[in-house]
Amino acid sequence: MNILVYLIPISLFLGGIGLIAFIYTVRSNQYDDPQGDSRRILSDDWDDRPKP
């Protein structure tokens, strides 16, 4: 059962990464235009280099 000492912090850490990633996406306005973003990925305008 001693393995729990490692496993529980690890699982919490991994879950925490997910939570922080979600909070980051909310803060950086990534849910402002869900329809547009799903269509934009189809256009090949900025495939070679990122949009300046």
Next chain:
Amino acid sequence: MTAALRPPVSACPACSAAPAALAAADAQEAQAGEIVLSLPTIHCAACIARIESGLAEHEGVNAARVNLTLKRATIDAAPGITAGDMVAAVTALGYEAHELDASALGATATDRVGRDLLMRLAVAGFASMNVMLLSVAVWSGAADATRDMFHWISAAIALPAIAFAGQPFFRNAWSALRAGRLNMDVPITLAIVLAVGMSLWETALSGHHAYFDAALTLTFFLLGGRYLDHRTRAIARSAAEELTALEVPRAWLLEDGTEREVSVAQLRVGDLIVVRPGGRMPVDGEITGGVSELDRGLLTGETLPVFAGPEQAVSAGEMNLTGPLTIRATAVGRDTSLHRMADLVAVAESGRANYTSLADKAAKLYAPGVHILSALAFIGWYLATFDLRTALNIAAAVLIITCPCALGLAVPAVTTAASGRLFRRGMLIKHATALERLAEVDTVVFDKTGTLTTGTPVLMDMDRLGTHEAGIALALALGSAHPLSRAIVQGGQMAGIAPASVSEITEVPGYGTRGVWQGQAVRLGRASWMGATPLAVTATYLQVGEGAPIPLRFEDRLRDGASEAVAQLIARGFEVILISGDSAPVTEAMADRLGIGRWMAEALPADKADRIESLRAAGRHVLMVGDGLNDTGALAAAHVSISPASALDAARVASDMVLLGSDLGVLVEACSIAKSATKRIRENFRIATFYNLIAVPLAVAGLATPLIAALAMSTSSIIVSLNALRLRGGRT
């Protein structure tokens, strides 16, 4: 519950919009040159790419970003670039574009409250998942030190998570308690705090039962309900703001002989303002120069244009038809007649504020009931066992089991489903309890001009004219932009009539158009201009030479789906009444055409509101459908009200729902959706009651383990949400 769960929403949307507008005005100065356009026709990836690259090539544009969800483009442009240039650029690309007033959109740009709720929801979801998993170990038989360790880890996760995620409930409960009231958040807060406190105590004593998982799941479900509720509102508010933002309040100020475009807010009493044909009066004033005709339809409901000349008073909201007018402002901003009409709204609205929603009724019964029940359980167990720990444990279990999870989800889930469905059909629900009130309606009152009709006239008796006269009328009408002239042109072209060759066509603002045909003077215009007796209906007159003036009658065109909607409403047993500010013959003709039995003509704004009030006094639940400023009092007095998107801002503010499309057919559908939504809410309440009837005795008897609490709570919440979503499927 929607109302009880939150601090009261500001009674008038305009009040809450005003500070936002001020803030946005400041922000706008900081980032001059930001232009927002509405693009109603974009729909695909190619549209986005074309508009963005098209605008980027335009000189002076720094950046352009299209938002497909909101169907808007935000353009960062050099100071010299106007919104007009941008609209022209987008139109040249083949898309429809309208300018939006960026200051009116301020509040939607960053939806901080929604984001805050979403963040708390995420934290609660994360924490409840982890604690639930740890609890599984406890439920499946972890004992002694292992159980204690799991409990302590759960506590370490639950305490900070609840302290952060539960804040909306704590704050609401505190403000309610300070005001000496009980709302739904008081039992929620009590349950969460008691459960966490109890569990900590139990853990410290290495007891068997800890309710950390239940407390977190509770927070998670309730935040979910609240977030749904918030989103429904935010979508409605954003759509309503967009309607307001489409009317950019600008005026042409005349200063030292030059015209300058200014915002209406900057106008002062005594300013000279130029109002072009087709423009609305921005302020109350007196005409100092120019002759024209005014359309007072939105203020009074009259379809007949009135003559306007120097020294005549005009009111804000009237439409200038033929000639340019210069007016001297006598009242601006809040003092205009447009705003005084809003006072009538405030008075009438106080009646509606007394409406208690189904959720509030449930909350009123529920909140004290829960407290009494758990207090009784505590006292009972304490007297029976004289064990404080057991008694507190039972009391906490009762509070958790009875906590309004299902209730907190029942209403938001149904209203979200119903308003989403109506929004796709072109109906915007602005008020939280509007759907419930719509379901109770038994009487429908329609305004005529602009509501049942589109407000555009159609020529009636083209075929009664001789070929010559028709040709002359058409030729004269081609020289004017007056709505009646445009109707003649449309009617003539449809009948295949060629315009006669009339020379020297000149428009006489306020009177009509004149010209010369085969050496004879010909005139088309007002009755008084050529000495004819005016008819009671909307008409213009044609005079050839010195002959008798020939009247050309017009009729208001019915809105799409108007006759079907009225017929269906009557067939479904609603009483339909027509109340108009227009003259009696016109109103009667309209009532006959639609088969409406009861009508009232020449109604002043106060008459309309009085009529609604008397219907209400007679026990009727009235739905008022109107668009004009003269309807605002009636819209606010009615049990529930709807106005079309073409209505004046004041009318839209006064009504509970806005019809976004031009088709009235959706009205009938809205009534049936509202009925089925209310039915669904009641059904959900019954499910929640049934669940409580089973679970509460278990809790009071002390049989509710954390496992049972977690199962019962989740099951009832999921059942209620699924039941709400059935509405979306289209079954009623």
